[in-house]
Amino acid sequence: MKTEEELWGLLREAYHMPYGSGQIALTEQIMQHADAGGFDELRIAARLHATTAYVHGGETAKAFVTFSWCRAEYDAHPDRFDSSDEHLLLWQFKYMVAGLMKFPTVPLARTYDVLDDMERRFRLSGYSLHTVYSYRHSVAEHLGDPAADEWFDRWNAAPRDQNSDCIGCDPTSKVYHLLNRDLDEEAIELAQPVLAGQLTCAEQPQGILTGLLLPYLRTGRLEEAADAHRRAYRAHRANLADLQDIAEHIVFCARTGNEVRGLEIVQRHLPWLEKAPHPQAEMWFAASAALLLGRLDAGVTVGATTAGALTDRLAARARDLAGRFDERNGTPAVGRRIEAVLTAAPLVEHLPLSAVARRQADAATPGLATPPRRTAEPLPDDPAELLDRAVALFEEHRISAARAAWEHFDELHPEPAPALAARRLDGAGRLATAEHRDEDAARLFREAAAAHRAAGSEFDALVSDARAAAAEHKFDELEAVTERILAAGDADARAEAHVRMEYPLLNADRVDEALAAIDAALAEEPTRPGLRADLAGRRARTLLVLERFEEAVASAADAREQFAALGDPPPAALAALIQGHALANLERFDEAVAAFDAALAAAVEREPRLSALVGRGRARLASDRFDAAVDDLVEAIADHIAHGEDPPAAVLRFDLAQAYYRAGQLLDAAEAAESALEVLDRIEAQEIADNVRYLLSRVYRDLDQPDQALALLETLAGNLDGFDNLPSRGRMLQEAAQLLYGIDRDAQAAERFAAAAEAFRAAGVVTAELFNRRMRALALRWAGDAPGSLAALAEVDTLLATVTAEASAGPGLEEPWLVWERAMIGTDAARVHVGAGQLDEALARVRGSGDAFRGIGALGEALDADFLHAEVLMRAGDPAAAEPLLRSVLGTAPTGSQLGQNSAWMLAESLEMQGRLDDAARVRAEHLEEQSDGE
Numbered sequence: 049m050k051t052e053e054e055l056w057g058l059l060r061e062a063y064h065m066p067y068g069s070g071q072i073a074l075t076e077q078i079m080q081h082a083d084a085g086g087f088d089e090l091r092i093a094a095r096l097h098a099t100t101a102y103v104h105g106g107e108t109a110k111a112f113v114t115f116s117w118c119r120a121e122y123d124a125h126p127d128r129f130d131s132s133d134e135h136l137l138l139w140q141f142k143y144m145v146a147g148l149m150k151f152p153t154v155p156l157a158r159t160y161d162v163l164d165d166m167e168r169r170f171r172l173s174g175y176s177l178h179t180v181y182s183y184r185h186s187v188a189e190h191l192g193d194p195a196a197d198e199w200f201d202r203w204n205a206a207p208r209d210q211n212s213d214c215i216g217c218d219p220t221s222k223v224y225h226l227l228n229r230d231l232d233e234e235a236i237e238l239a240q241p242v243l244a245g246q247l248t249c250a251e252q253p254q255g256i257l258t259g260l261l262l263p264y265l266r267t268g269r270l271e272e273a274a275d276a277h278r279r280a281y282r283a284h285r286a287n288l289a290d291l292q293d294i295a296e297h298i299v300f301c302a303r304t305g306n307e308v309r310g311l312e313i314v315q316r317h318l319p320w321l322e323k324a325p326h327p328q329a330e331m332w333f334a335a336s337a338a339l340l341l342g343r344l345d346a347g348v349t350v351g352a353t354t355a356g357a358l359t360d361r362l363a364a365r366a367r368d369l370a371g372r373f374d375e376r377n378g379t380p381a382v383g384r385r386i387e388a389v390l391t392a393a394p395l396v397e398h399l400p401l402s403a404v405a406r407r408q409a410d411a412a413t414p415g416l417a418t419p420p421r422r423t424a425e426p427l428p429d430d431p432a433e434l435l436d437r438a439v440a441l442f443e444e445h446r447i448s449a450a451r452a453a454w455e456h457f458d459e460l461h462p463e464p465a466p467a468l469a470a471r472r473l474d475g476a477g478r479l480a481t482a483e484h485r486d487e488d489a490a491r492l493f494r495e496a497a498a499a500h501r502a503a504g505s506e507f508d509a510l511v512s513d514a515r516a517a518a519a520e521h522k523f524d525e526l527e528a529v530t531e532r533i534l535a536a537g538d539a540d541a542r543a544e545a546h547v548r549m550e551y552p553l554l555n556a557d558r559v560d561e562a563l564a565a566i567d568a569a570l571a572e573e574p575t576r577p578g579l580r581a582d583l584a585g586r587r588a589r590t591l592l593v594l595e596r597f598e599e600a601v602a603s604a605a606d607a608r609e610q611f612a613a614l615g616d617p618p619p620a621a622l623a624a625l626i627q628g629h630a631l632a633n634l635e636r637f638d639e640a641v642a643a644f645d646a647a648l649a650a651a652v653e654r655e656p657r658l659s660a661l662v663g664r665g666r667a668r669l670a671s672d673r674f675d676a677a678v679d680d681l682v683e684a685i686a687d688h689i690a691h692g693e694d695p696p697a698a699v700l701r702f703d704l705a706q707a708y709y710r711a712g713q714l715l716d717a718a719e720a721a722e723s724a725l726e727v728l729d730r731i732e733a734q735e736i737a738d739n740v741r742y743l744l745s746r747v748y749r750d751l752d753q754p755d756q757a758l759a760l761l762e763t764l765a766g767n768l769d770g771f772d773n774l775p776s777r778g779r780m781l782q783e784a785a786q787l788l789y790g791i792d793r794d795a796q797a798a799e800r801f802a803a804a805a806e807a808f809r810a811a812g813v814v815t816a817e818l819f820n821r822r823m824r825a826l827a828l829r830w831a832g833d834a835p836g837s838l839a840a841l842a843e844v845d846t847l848l849a850t851v852t853a854e855a856s857a858g859p860g861l862e863e864p865w866l867v868w869e870r871a872m873i874g875t876d877a878a879r880v881h882v883g884a885g886q887l888d889e890a891l892a893r894v895r896g897s898g899d900a901f902r903g904i905g906a907l908g909e910a911l912d913a914d915f916l917h918a919e920v921l922m923r924a925g926d927p928a929a930a931e932p933l934l935r936s937v938l939g940t941a942p943t944g945s946q947l948g949q950n951s952a953w954m955l956a957e958s959l960e961m962q963g964r965l966d967d968a969a970r971v972r973a974e975h976l977e978e979q980s981d982g983e
Contacts (some may be wrong), residue, residue, distance in 0.1 A: 052087045057795070057832050059094055064793040066755040067104040067287065075101050088128055092121060096136050103143045106288030106325040111147060115140055138173065138211060141166040145183045149190050150328035152372035159187060170211070178206035182213065182221060189225065192381025200225055216242050216252030223259040232263035254283035258293050261300045265395045273304070274401050278715055281313070286756060291320055292329040295336035299389060302340040305398030310340040315350065327369055331382075335366035335389040342390075363390055402719055403682045404689065404704075427453055431461045435471050442475070443578060444617040447482050447653065454479065470499035474512055481519060490519040507536055514548055523552050543574040543583065550586060554593070563590045578617070581610035585623040592630050600630035608646070621651035621660070628663050637671035640664075658687055666703060674711035681707060698727035702740050709747055717747045738767055745783075754791050758784055765803075775816075778807035782820055789823065794831035798824045798840075814851055818869055821847060826876050829883040837880045844873055864904045871900035875913045878920055887924045894920055898933075911937050915951060918958075927958035934958060938975065952976050 050058075059078050065071040075098045082090040095114040102111035118137055122129050129137070141162065148159040167180045185199035200222075212218055219242045226235035239256050257280035264273035281297045284290040294317055301310030314337045324330035338359045346356030366386050373382040400406040428434050438453035454475045457464075464472060477492035493516035500509035510533050517526040526549065533545040546569035553562035566587045574580055584607035591600035604627030611620035628643035644664035651657040665680030681704040688697035701724035708717035721744040728737035741760045748757035761784040768777035785800030801824035808816040825840035848870060855866055878894035881887070894917045901910035914933045921930035934955040941948035952975035959968035 050081050052085060052090060055081050055085075055087065055090055059090070059097065060832060061793070061795045062097060062101070064791065065796075067101065067106075067289065069105065071101050072098075072105045072107060072110075088125075092118060092128060092133060096133060096140070099140050099143065100136075103147065104287075104289050106291070106323070108147045108150065108289075108326045111140075111143060115144055134173075135210070138166075138169060138175070141169070142179060142183060142213070146186065147326065149187060150326035152327055152369065152376045154376075156376060156378075163187065175211050176207045176209040178203065178208050179211045179213065181206055182218070185225070186221065189228070190381070191377050192379045192384075196225070214252065215245065216256055220252070220256040220259050223256060223263070227259065227263050230266075232267050235263045236260060236267065236269070254280040254290075255293070258284070258296050261296060265300075265304065265399075270396065270399050273300070274399055275715075277301075278401060278719060282715070282718065282751075283753070285313075285316070288320055288323065289325050291317065291324055292332045295329070295332040298333075298336040298340050299392060302336070302343055303392055303394050304396045305394065306401060307340060307343050309401060311344065311348075311350070314340055318351070328373075331366050331369035331373070331386065332389070334362040334369070335386045338362040338366060339390055339392055366390065402723075403678065403716065404685045427456050429460060431457060431464055431468050434460070435468065435475065438475055439478075442478055442482070443582070445619050445622070445653065446617075447479070450475075451479055466499065466503040467505065470496050470503055470505070470508065470512075473499055474508075474515075477512070477515060477519070481515075486519045486521075490516045493519060507533075507541075510536070511541070511544075514545065518548060518552060521552065521555075523556070526552060539572045540574045540576050540579060543569040543572040543579060546572065547583060547586060550590070554590070559590060559593050563587070563594065566590060577610065577614055581607055581614060581623075582619055584610060585619055585626065588623060588626045588630070592626055592633075595633070597630045597633045601627055601634070604630060604643075616650050618650065618652050618656075621647045621649075621656045624650060625656055625660050625663065628660065628667070632663060632667045632670070635670070637667045640667040641671075654687075658684060661687075662700065665700075665707075669703060669707050669710075672710070674707045677707040678704065678711070694727050695731055695733070698724045698731075698733075699736060701727075702736060702743070705740070705743055705747070709743065714747055714751050718744065718751065721747060734767065738764055742780075749787065754787055758787055761787070771810075774807050774811035775813055778804045778811060778813065778816060778820070781807060782816070785820070785823065785827070789827055792830070794827045795833070798827035798831060798833075798836070801827055802840075814847075815865060815869070818844070818847055818851065818873075822869075822873055822876055825880050829880045832883075834884040838884055841877055841880050844877075848873055867900055867904050868906055868909070871897040871906075871913065872909065874900075875909075875916055878916055882920060882923065887920060890920045891917075891924060907940075911941055911947060915947060915954075918951075918954060922954060922958060922961075927961040931955065931958050931962075949976065 055078050058074060062071055062074045062078065065074065075094060079091070079094045079098060082094050095118050098114045099111045099118070102108060102114065118140075122134070122137055126134075144162050145159060145166065148154045148162060163180070163184060166183070167177065170177060170180055181199055181203040185196050185203050187193075188196035188199055204222075208218075213221065219238055223235045223239055226232075226238065239260055242256055243253060257276040260276050261273055261280075264270070264276060277297055277300050281294070284293045284297070294313065298310050298313050301307065301313065317333070318337065321330060321333055324333065341350065341355045341359040341362070344355040346354060346359075348355040350358050366389075367383070370383040370386040374380050427437060434453060434457045438450050438457065441453055442450035454472070457472060461468070473492050473496035477489045477496060480486075480489035480492060493512045497509040497512035497516065500506070500512060510529055514526055514529040514533060517523075517529060530545045530549060534542050537545065546565050549565040550562045553559070553565060566583060570580075570583050570587070574583070584603055588600050588603035588607055591597075591603055604623050607623035608620060608627065611617060611623060624643050624647035628640045628647060631637075631640035631643055641664055644660045644667065647660035648657060648664070651660060661680050661684045665677045665684060668674075668677035668680065681700055685697045685700045685704065688694075688700065701720045705717045705720035705724065708714075708720055721740050725737060725740045725744065728734075728740060741764050745757040745760040745764075748754070748760065761780050765777050765780040765784065768774075768780060781800050781804035785797045785804055788794070788797035788800060801820045805817050805820035805824065808814075808820060821840065821844045825837050825844055828837035828840055831837075851866065852870070855863065874893045874897040878890040878897075881890035881893060894913060897913040898910045898917060901907070901913055915937050918930040918933040918937070921927070921933070934951050938948060938951040938955060941951060952971055956968040956971045956976070959965070959971065
């Protein structure tokens with residue numbers, strides 16, 4: 049049996065937990081123990097909290113029970129409720145009115161009874177009827193009662209007070225009233241001040257953004273609509289209680305040509321339908337999903353069924369629930385609304401929801417835009433010249449043009465002479481090689497070799513044999529044939545024979561030998577300028593593979609210069625591309641961007657253009673040119689998607705997410721990272737997926753979505769389960785703990801700090817272990833667990849003693865980090881002892897910490913330590929001893945800082961405690977007024 053103090057601690061922890069099943073389970077456990085122990089105040093506090101937890105956690109029906117209990121308890125024992133409890137009980141009347149309407153089995157009279165009781169209590173307590181009129185309007189609107197307009201006017205006229213819905217939720221309800229009357233401009237105008245302000249309610253701004261989806265679309269504000277959908281759905285999607293809001297986002301997708309995204313949302317939340325927070329949400333989700341699925345091909349697979357079958361089932365489910373509501377209400381209003389959803393027409397043919405989607409929508413044809421092609425020279429009719437032209441085009445990497453030339457040969461010369469037929473077979477083999485059809489290439493080259501021999505050209509037959517051996521990956525045969533070619537060929541043939549060895553050697557990871565083959569080819573001093581330029585480019589590529597980046601840059605520059613003299617044929621793009629990647633590896637990003645620019649200008653094929661675009665995007669990202677990087681990466685991703693290449697698109701989305709994040713575009717960063725993660729998890733690319741998770745956790749933190757960030761960090765900690773990963777595991781647990789600590793979920797933070805400390809202990813990272821053990825003690829102190837915090841502090845002291853002993857055994861002075869850590873432990877230990885009511889121990893621990901910090905130049909920490917020292921002295925009743933410390937802090941702290949202001953307040957209090965009222969007034973006048981003016 050837990051003690052009452054322990055239960056209050058658990059309830060404080062429950063207050064800080066996110067809404068959902070975990071919070072509900074803990075609260076129900078507290079209620080059971082409070083009932084068993086007869087702790088009346090705790091029974092009330094737990095049930096008041098449970099009512100809120102049930103409503104926001106998606107278990108609305110349970111809230112009726114706890115609310116009714118609290119209302120009856122208040123009427124029987126009002127003395128057991130303090131003012132905050134009484135206010136919360138009145139506030140929760142709103143939950144009841146709204147909740148009862150969402151269950152068709154609850155008679156309408158019961159809702160009116162609760163409404164009347166709510167109004168009676170508000171009048172008795174002297175509150176405005178602003179909220180009462182709001183909920184009378186809500187009931188009338190649900191029923192389709194014309195009186196809703198009158199209640200709306202009364203609601204607007206009544207003054208707001210502390211029981212009114214927040215400055216985000218109240219206008220949200222008014223937005224729905226306006227949009228139901230097609231007053232879209234008025235709805236948007238009403239929302240603008242809300243969206244421009246600071247919203248801290250758990251339901252905002254996603255609530256009002258969801259309400260604005262339809263007004264934005266109907267008034268042509270398409271970018272605002274897309275942004276509202278992306279922002280609001282992100283906040284709704286993790287909350288079961290928001291299922292009805294999620295349904296509105298499905299309708300949005302169905303009416304804006306975003307059926308694919310809508311299907312993703314339906315599939316993600318379809319399991320929630322069986323645990324819907326209330327029948328009204330179930331009804332709206334079923335109808336919305338039926339609308340979306342009805343826009344897909346009926347045969348599309350959705351789970352274990354088809355879109356067509358599921359559409360029929362969901363539509364029937366929605367209509368059945370609507371019928372129950374209408375029967376209860378005595379009006380057809382709900383059924384009409386559901387039919388309107390099921391038959392809603394598209395408002396926009398296609399509204400792109402991301403930069404990638406916009407790029408795809410704007411493209412005239414899928415894939416990368418290509419530069420204007422040079423005007424093709426007319427092809428000769430002479431068969432030998434035509435074959436020569438085809439080979440020249442192929443060797444310039446003009447594959448499409450070469451194919452056209454060979455096809456033209458086939459049309460003009462269907463029955464060529466034997467020697468020409470052999471050459472044509474060679475051409476077909478080379479084209480098959482370029483298209484990665486190795487089996488076809490090998491067969492064609494073998495046929496070409498036989499044809500050459502039949503025509504009496506043994507040397508040409510050897511070349512074909514070599515090409516066949518390369519295609520069949522028969523390295524021994526290739527070496528043997530190459531030796532025969534080297535013995536019989538001219539300089540160009542010998543160079544080509546050497547370089548033919550490059551690919552097999554590279555594929556065998558014999559990169560140094562591949563480079564030697566290229567150097568041997570260059571040593572033959574080939575006569576063809578194009579061959580010499582190609583060899584220089586190949587050399588640059590091999591040097592890049594060997595990570596000899598400076599040499600790769602030089603060799604690529606040589607190749608580019610040679611290609612320039614030839615009019616920059618397509619291989620010039622490959623040389624510029626190689627140079628760009630080598631420069632990027634040398635972190636010469638501006639030069640890399642220029643090289644990639646040149647590659648994009650020269651390339652005519654998709655692959656080199658795509659590689660150059662990606663390289664330029666990453667170089668721009670690395671040099672903090674985020675907007676330009678986004679443009680490149682978006683175009684590259686759109687191209688991959690257009691070609692059905694999801695994995696490389698996912699990898700690039702990680703880069704895109706980084707660019708957006710560093711540019712401060714958090715929502716775009718989240719969208720890119722989430723899209724990447726979905727694919728990377730599917731293909732089990734865990735390493736890069738975990739990198740995406742970590743980035744996304746940072747994005748969520750900056751978006752103030754701590755629970756989503758926490759889930760990712762804990763997933764990462766679970767993935768990093770090997771011994772070699774212990775430091776990284778500790779870091780993820782530490783970041784999770786710091787996140788929890790920052791949002792005042794201190795008991796949970798203490799658990800994560802403990803787990804992080806253990807990971808760092810196992811990894812032998814003593815500095816990080818000390819930090820996490822110290823933070824655990826501090827987290828337990830703020831969680832109200834004084835015994836636990838003292839025990840944790842004892843562990844810190846034990847570890848510090850061990851570390852100090854080891855340090856003293858070594859040569860020289862203590863390292864600054866140890867001095868800093870000891871002083872920090874002293875200040876935090878003082879906080880722990882203050883929390884336990886042990887002021888003498890607190891003074892002993894904090895004394896000297898400020899001087900220790902100053903000794904290593906940690907002046908900010910020194911000021912904090914001196915202020916804490918003074919605070920402990922004040923608590924101990926010694927204001928005179930605190931005074932010089934406070935004056936020192938006040939004189940050193942930055943003007944207008946919070947520390948300076950706190951020091952001034954405490955100094956004035958110290959002087960008053962000493963009876964020096966004039967001095968205290970002077971301090972207030974000189975410092976507090978000045979700092980207030982500065983603020």
